[in-house]
Amino acid sequence: MASIVFATLFYLATLLLVVGLLYRISTYARTPAPLKIPTTPAPTTTGGVVLRMTREVVFFESLFKANLWIWGLGWLFHASLALVILRHLRYFTEPVWEWVAFIQPFGMYAGITMLLGLCGLWARRMFVERIRYISTPSDHLMLLLLIGIAASGLMMKFAAHTDVIAVKSYFLGLMHFDVGVLPADLLLMIHLSLVVSLLVVFPNSKLLHAPGVFFSPTRNQKDDPREKRHLSAWAAKLESEK
Amino acid sequence: MADITAPAYRVIPLIPALKPGAMEGKGPFVAGEKLNEALGFPGQLVEDWHDRAIGKMGDLLSRYRSLKVFMDACMHCGACSDKCHYFIGTQDPKNMPVARQDLLRSVYRRYFTLPGKLFPKLVGARDLTREVLDEWYNYFNQCSECRRCSVFCPYGIDTAEITMAAREILDTVGYGQKYSNEIIGKVHKIGNNLGLPGPALRDTLEGLEEDVKDATGFDVRFPMDVKGAEVLLITPSADFFAEPHIDSLIGYAKVFHATGTSWTLSSMSSEAGNFGMFIGNYDQLRTIALRIRQAALELGVKRIVVGECGHAWRVAYSFWNTLTGVGEGADANDHFAQMLQKQLDHRYKQPAHICEFTWDMIQDNRLTFDKSANDKHIITFHDSCNVARGSRMGDLPGGQFEIPRNIIRAVANNFVEMAPSTTREQTFCCGGGGGLLTDDLLELRVKGALPRMEVLQQAVDEHGVNFMATICAICKAQFTKIMPIYGFDRKMVGGVHQLVSNAIQLGPK
Numbered sequence: 001m002a003s004i005v006f007a008t009l010f011y012l013a014t015l016l017l018v019v020g021l022l023y024r025i026s027t028y029a030r031t032p033a034p035l036k037i038p039t040t041p042a043p044t045t046t047g048g049v050v051l052r053m054t055r056e057v058v059f060f061e062s063l064f065k066a067n068l069w070i071w072g073l074g075w076l077f078h079a080s081l082a083l084v085i086l087r088h089l090r091y092f093t094e095p096v097w098e099w100v101a102f103i104q105p106f107g108m109y110a111g112i113t114m115l116l117g118l119c120g121l122w123a124r125r126m127f128v129e130r131i132r133y134i135s136t137p138s139d140h141l142m143l144l145l146l147i148g149i150a151a152s153g154l155m156m157k158f159a160a161h162t163d164v165i166a167v168k169s170y171f172l173g174l175m176h177f178d179v180g181v182l183p184a185d186l187l188l189m190i191h192l193s194l195v196v197s198l199l200v201v202f203p204n205s206k207l208l209h210a211p212g213v214f215f216s217p218t219r220n221q222k223d224d225p226r227e228k229r230h231l232s233a234w235a236a237k238l239e240s241e242k
Numbered sequence: 243m244a245d246i247t248a249p250a251y252r253v254i255p256l257i258p259a260l261k262p263g264a265m266e267g268k269g270p271f272v273a274g275e276k277l278n279e280a281l282g283f284p285g286q287l288v289e290d291w292h293d294r295a296i297g298k299m300g301d302l303l304s305r306y307r308s309l310k311v312f313m314d315a316c317m318h319c320g321a322c323s324d325k326c327h328y329f330i331g332t333q334d335p336k337n338m339p340v341a342r343q344d345l346l347r348s349v350y351r352r353y354f355t356l357p358g359k360l361f362p363k364l365v366g367a368r369d370l371t372r373e374v375l376d377e378w379y380n381y382f383n384q385c386s387e388c389r390r391c392s393v394f395c396p397y398g399i400d401t402a403e404i405t406m407a408a409r410e411i412l413d414t415v416g417y418g419q420k421y422s423n424e425i426i427g428k429v430h431k432i433g434n435n436l437g438l439p440g441p442a443l444r445d446t447l448e449g450l451e452e453d454v455k456d457a458t459g460f461d462v463r464f465p466m467d468v469k470g471a472e473v474l475l476i477t478p479s480a481d482f483f484a485e486p487h488i489d490s491l492i493g494y495a496k497v498f499h500a501t502g503t504s505w506t507l508s509s510m511s512s513e514a515g516n517f518g519m520f521i522g523n524y525d526q527l528r529t530i531a532l533r534i535r536q537a538a539l540e541l542g543v544k545r546i547v548v549g550e551c552g553h554a555w556r557v558a559y560s561f562w563n564t565l566t567g568v569g570e571g572a573d574a575n576d577h578f579a580q581m582l583q584k585q586l587d588h589r590y591k592q593p594a595h596i597c598e599f600t601w602d603m604i605q606d607n608r609l610t611f612d613k614s615a616n617d618k619h620i621i622t623f624h625d626s627c628n629v630a631r632g633s634r635m636g637d638l639p640g641g642q643f644e645i646p647r648n649i650i651r652a653v654a655n656n657f658v659e660m661a662p663s664t665t666r667e668q669t670f671c672c673g674g675g676g677g678l679l680t681d682d683l684l685e686l687r688v689k690g691a692l693p694r695m696e697v698l699q700q701a702v703d704e705h706g707v708n709f710m711a712t713i714c715a716i717c718k719a720q721f722t723k724i725m726p727i728y729g730f731d732r733k734m735v736g737g738v739h740q741l742v743s744n745a746i747q748l749g750p751k
Contacts, residue, residue, distance in 0.1 A: 036561070039398055039400065040632060065393065074396075131319075137365075204355070209317050212397055225559060
């Protein structure tokens with residue numbers, strides 16, 4: 001029974017995630033940026049913009065300038081999350097890719113640092129007056145959701161083992177639209193339910209910062225307004241109307 | 243208004259505690275019917291303001307990627323929360339950039355996102371009520387669009403873009419701000435923000451020629467409406483009569499004189515400032531900028547040079563090419579832009595900042611200076627926000643910081659920097675930018691200047707600084723007004739070209 005419920009949930013959630021994200025991204029891409037508004041000093045070449053975006057996305061450069069605590073905790077969380085997600089690839093590949101096998105131990109410790117980062121971010125949200133002021137219930141809940149995912153995952157590793165071989169064959173099956181049997185394990189059920197929730201929440205919330213950052217005109221525009229005339233379609237119409 | 247006192251300096255610049263409601267109800271005067279209607283806005287708050295406001299928000303979301311992305315992407319991480327000078331000075335939490343954005347974002351979520359429609363409380367979504375609208379008016383007129391928050395945001399969210407959108411919505415429903423709308427009306431009617439008509443302008447310029455002749459013995463000209471001049475100078479109208487602005491205008495004229503450059507002002511287009519940006523209205527922004535295009539075409543000039551003005555330089559540098567074709571690189575079949583771009587001389591940057599012009603001349607050894615003429619000054623430089631974070635000078639990123647400093651070093655012996663966390667891209671706004679330079683906002687202006695005044699005091703104590711140079715008409719006007727309240731001499735502030743003017747040698751080399 002649980003096997004079928006989770007199969008349905010995962011298919012639906014994945015569909016929502018993909019469709020939701022594609023829709024959002026296409027909206028961002030279709031909406032024109034009528035004026036040149038890079039936050040200067042800004043790169044003057046495309047290569048420079050790629051470097052700026054890379055520094056932003058990989059190292060959180062602006063956040064580093066802003067606040068070392070938020071930067072440290074945020075970067076710890078994101079880097080750990082990336083490792084943890086990569087580690088999970090082993091549940092979806094057979095045979096497991098070599099580099100995925102290689103990062104397994106790092107991914108395991110990353111689970112712990114991810115939890116630490118999340119708890120630190122949550123502590124800031126609760127104890128720093130300014131950040132408490134701007135927080136909505138959903139801000140807290142999203143951190144709790146991620147904390148729940150990390151904690152339940154870690155418990156399956158360190159407290160009560162789940163039959164990971166069965167889990168893997170279940171997910172490999174799902175990938176071929178073949179619903180197998182999911183181990184009846186409470187921690188696993190919790191972990192998977194929370195992950196499904198995350199997939200659904202993602203394209204409908206502030207988690208859109210992930211694709212959003214790539215479309216931010218203050219970061220992705222070249223600083224060349226004098227050299228090249230920049231004109232959006234709706235602004236060009238104003239000229240032809242004259 | 244006379245009882246406004248300066249807030250105390252922070253001994254150690256700690257982030258201030260929150261004082262909710264500290265700046266509630268302290269917004270500027272509302273624009274009256276005539277001012278609004280002159281710009282094509284409804285005279286007063288329309289009855290169906292709710293629907294029109296939401297409609298306008300949807301329209302802006304579909305036309306501005308910045309707004310769309312910025313509404314979605316904020317994580318409430320708090321990186322920006324202590325970066326705004328108005329928050330530091332007033333302690334009102336709604337002056338934190340993220341909280342200011344959230345005034346609009348909460349309504350966006352309610353009307354444009356599924357979670358906000360289903361679970362408004364959970365995601366901090368709010369109905370657009372009259373209270374919310376008043377809150378918009380109050381707090382979006384307490385943002386100077388200085389972009390300091392955008393430097394620190396991990397997604398580059400620029401509160402200026404959100405403030406502009408909010409002001410555009412407010413104007414659409416007839417709830418505009420008096421100061422900005424009044425000034426825009428004057429540009430349309432007379433050609434400059436101060437409402438200085440052509441004949442008065444000519445009078446002023448003739449008076450200046452006499453003054454400079456008396457002071458230097460040289461016939462430095464201040465030409466107006468000269469067809470076929472090489473350079474058209476577009477400068478903030480405050481330069482024509484306000485102190486200390488006028489001293490920089492004299493400086494530009496001396497540079498043109500000493501380099502033998504033929505130049506002209508335009509009586510029809512005698513304003514560099516463009517308050518259309520402040521109210522976030524593209525049509526106004528464009529219509530105001532088109533006067534410059536028209537003047538350039540009519541006078542047949544080869545170069546367009548812009549005087550010392552912060553947001554004007556942002557508009558000129560970043561937007562003029564888009565709005566008017568002043569620039570380079572238009573498509574061959576873009577007749578609108580080509581008409582002008584064929585006329586301009588592309589050996590030079592179009593438009594150019596007066597500091598770029600002067601620095602080029604200094605590098606070509608076409609100017610000589612007596613640096614000792616500035617020895618009475620120990621000088622520091624206040625980076626103006628819109629120049630620092632919304633424009634560039636020269637060929638390299640950051641030229642907007644180096645070139646004015648290079649000029650100061652070329653014309654004076656004593657130059658020191660203020661604290662690095664408050665200069666260059668991290669500079670603080672003077673406290674009066676973005677359409678807030680009005681006496682009905684004096685309390686906000688005084689409080690918003692706090693972080694700049696703190697580090698200026700530090701520079702005074704450590705280095706004996708007695709002159710703060712800046713290249714913005716609003717900075718100059720704001721500082722001369724509020725610095726006495728902080729116990730500084732108002733004469734401490736002046737333009738970079740004021741220093742140039744002091745030291746430049748006009749005779750043959």
